[in-house]
Amino acid sequence: MSATLAGRLEAVFKDIRTGADGDARLTVAATPESVLPVLVFLKDSGYGYLQLVSCVDWIERGEMEVVYVLSAYPGGPVETEFESIVLKTRVPRDTPSLDTAIDVFPVAEPYEREIHELFGVHFEGHPRLVPLFLEREYEIPPFRKDFDTREYVEDVFGAVPPVVEESQEP
Amino acid sequence: MKILWFVISPLAALVVGIIFLGLSRRFMARIQWRYGPPLYQPLIDIMRYFTQKSVSHGAIFDLGVVLSLAGSLVVVLFLPFGGICPLRGSGGLLVILYMMLLAPLGMALAGGEAANPNSSIGISRKFALALGYEVPLLLIVLAVMTRYDSISICEIVAAQRAGLPGIATFPLVLSGFAYLLIMPAVLGLRPFEVVQAPQEISSGPLAELGGRYLALAQIQHALAMFIGISLFVNLMWGGASNPFVFFLKMLVVLAFGLTVNAAFPRLRIEQALRYLWRWPTLIAFVGLVLVVVIGR
Amino acid sequence: MDRNQLVKWLEAPAKMSHKYSLHAVYFCTGCGIIEVPPVITARWDAERFGVLPTATPRHANLFLITGYVSVKTLRAIIRTYEQMPEPKYSVGFGSCPINGGMYWDSYNTIKHLDRYLPIDGWIAGCMPRPEAIFVAVTHLWTLIEKDMADGYKRYRRDYAQYRANQERVLGELEWPPLFAAGEDV
């Protein structure tokens, strides 16, 4: 049994693919169901710090890719092989849904709210999926590629008439 | 003469107070390598406040601001200014000590009625700080009263002008030194500027005062500056024969206050209280004990 | 800079006092606020002209709306502008409040600020330098001199339109309309 992290990962999880991205970072691609177990495994093996959760809209393949970036606290109890680990998973674009990672990493709560608000990915079991930044409602979440900002700006902000006195010409 | 004095002294105090405010802004600017506003800038600010139409939160809001300014004006009527000593037979220093709590009370009423937590926090800090510097201040004032065995400030000033000024005589030098230690707190200058901390509580009790209310608050602030300094000059520096010399002495005290103001960051209210109740109170207490022992 | 002409002080003290005591609300609405500290400290010293930052809108008569105006910040800007005592002046600082600037096509920023608030003066530039602020202040002086800095009057007169635009973008506002319809100037 090889001692490298990638080896151990593949030994445990059958449906993941690992790859090195430079010597300091390991990329792991997992299926939506196996994301949580992998996160737990990585956390136990020393990568206790979830840096961020982000999302990529692969509109041509009709998929949404949720990316978790983990790293280890320097000088932690377990000697870690990599500086950071990038865990990716793909979900279908029209019904994007994923289990929430709050139980493993509570810090994921605002990131998941942001992704829900801006990309429309639903996180199962998230306590508060309420808007985080945006003031107004949007039919298409604004960070999706099919959201046409210019057309939106035209019909929302363009329609605001200038403040003109009746007597003054426009 | 007395009626004349009722009109002149508030105006004189106001003019001197505004000059002090202008001076302090320019003094601070020069320390920060800036040119700073002209001397009459506070006058321009007050004129601008008067012409602005602000909001009122109710009758007590107006009454509080007016009461606060009236409190300061009344104290000015009781304070000797140079050679002129008003209202001789009316209770002297004790009444001044009492009148000095009228102005914070008025501002507290206005601030409370403004229904804004910033002003309420500012008021609770103002009273806590007032309690802080009153402990040494009362010890000092009592030492001076016991030393000259009179509660009329005019007699104290006359006695000091006859002999040495207060701070030069032996037992009172301790009280004088303690007074200098708490002078920034009495004037509300930087290390103890916890009450109108613009960054923390958006200028405390003044958070909701705009327009003419702010004008009255600024005038009261100018008068408070005048009262704080003239009380020190009268009690510790023997007043002066004519108003001009009195004004010069006040300038020296103001300069001392402003240098301290420029050099220190703002303390937290606990730190201010801990400071005020440690060394200044000890020195003032020893001063009072000495005065009582030697005086006997 | 006619501050030392006593005649003008005697003729129109109110106008002169407004010109030479411009206290700006220290409210950092956008990226432009980084230019204000150098203006008010030793390097440029705005206090020479009587310009000071204040903590609350109640003390102020100048409102520098610095940098892009996001939809969420517009709510606070309107609230702060309404809480300033009249007469008050507002200056759009930087290109974003003018026409949206580099965020012209962003879903989250306000494009034309003067459709929601009356603006008395503009300072062009993507974060204009402190000297530009002083130029703006001098222009504001001339505007006040000629009684053209009447943003607060326009706000009072056309409040219905301003309020409608505000509600169009922000939805329902938490405070009642400031003026009843058609207030006198």
Place this chain on the structure above:
Amino acid sequence: MSLEVLLAIALGGSLVTYLLSGVNARLRDGFAVLVSLAVAAGVASLYGRSDSTAFQTGFLGMRLVLRTGPLPWLFAMTVSSIGCLSVIFSLAYMRGRERTGFYYAMLLLIDAAMLGVVLSGDLLSLFIFWEVMSWSTFLLISYNGGPALAAGMKYFVMSITGSLAMLVGVVLVYATAGTLALPGVAAAVSTASSGFRLAVLLLFGVAFAVKNAVWPFHAWLPPAHSEAPSPFSAVLSGVLIKMGVYGFLLLMYVVVGMRGFLSLGWRLLPFHMILSIIGAVTIIVPTFIALLQTDAKRLLAWSTVAQAGYIFLGISFGTSLGVAGGTLHFLSHAVFKALLFMVAGAVEYRTGGVRDLNSLGGFIKKMPVTFVVALIGVSGLIGVPLTNGFVSKWLIYKTLILEGSPFLAFVALIGTWGTVLYSYKFLHNIFLGQLPRQYEDLEPAPASMRLPMTILAAVVLLFGVVPGIPLRAIDAIGSSFGFVGLHAASWGVAAESGAINMVNIFTAVVVGLVIAWLIFRAGARGVRVDQADSYAAGAAVPPDKYQYSVDFYGPLRRMMAPWLVDRADAFFMGLAARVGELSDGVRRVYTGFVGNYVMYVVLFLAALILVQIVWSPW
């Protein structure tokens, strides 16, 4: 109106009120008010007369005497007028409650008993009325049951110890003087040896100190005042505390006599100076404990302890100005403290029993008259010029400084600043700031509550602007004790004995106000806005969450909390616990089964026989 008729009306009135309550409530209320008004009018008519009549001869072979004079009249007038106002106040306050007949009867009984204490001309009737007053007060303090019962019990235990000490004192005096009438007693005690005078002072002093909440014996006051029904705590705090003041005045300057009292003690530290120091200690610690209270009435109760310290300091200082100051402060404190308790009662009545200072706020918008009255009461408490508190405190400071004890003056002045802090907290947390949503439909206090409050507020201002009225009565008391006169004119005290010229201060304040008002009017008028339009850094004001009143003096609390432990209370509670354990021990022996007692008797006899056999002592 002669004295015994007056007392008969007062005592009879309370009895009839109790009987009437069975008939119908409105008749009883009207009758109660009528009785108290009649008593007040009767006392007022006694002004200036100083006759004494024996109302009962041959009571255990002694003559019971009632007498009036300058001292008794002033106290009787305060007792009856504040009693009458509190009866009027409790008309609305007690309407919906049960056992109101008992409440009114007790209230009138207590007023009658206090009147009896004040008018009694001999020590025995003084003791009788003192006992009547003590237990009726206990019944009324524990009226609300629950914690009030505990507070009442604590009060009752402490006042019993006081009464016992007084009883021993009465017997001691009777043994030496042969008579109990005051003139005879005064003649005997004042010429007796200093040790005897000290004994009399201590014995009676304990009883009066418990009532006057002097430092070690103040433990009962805060719980008693805050648990008692508000109109009664107004009487309790306004006047009942002052029976201790009357007792001390009577004791120090009549029984022991001025010369005898002032000469007691060692040269450097005379006995009356020790009492003054105890008075000063009573000012400081309770003032700063009051600062941290969150219950309105408990704050006022601690304030009463502190102000009682001022009075005790003034009285025991022994100079004409000091005694005048102490007595005038008794009068002013009776007025503004009764007023403040009524304000707390009105707020409690309207909010359905809520007294917590953390959850109130903004009541000025709904109860404006109550606010104005509270403001006047608070400025009286602080001693703002033009209120009666200022004049009385000023006299006390003046004598402290002129007699050369600046440390006591320092303690008193710091007490004043502490008073400013906690009285502003009382005013701010109830009346100023944001009005919570649940009190939006709050009605103002009912008319029958506003009437007594406005009368008291008017008295606070009247005695402040024209101090001559009370000072003339107090001057008569001073000279009856043998002090030099105060030369009190209507506007204040003349120059040689401490210049205070209310006319100058009044004109100065008026001029200041006029100038400030003119400056204020010069500006542009402001727009009236409600509490929602307040600066909240650009956000709308969040309802119900935009009020700073919880832990109002947080920094001060963190600084001072370790020093503000009420050790006297801790000592008494510890003592009570020890006694409790002791009695548990006895219960093990005293089991209640007859068998045990027989066994004890047999054992004892056996022991006796054994002793006789072994040592045969007889």
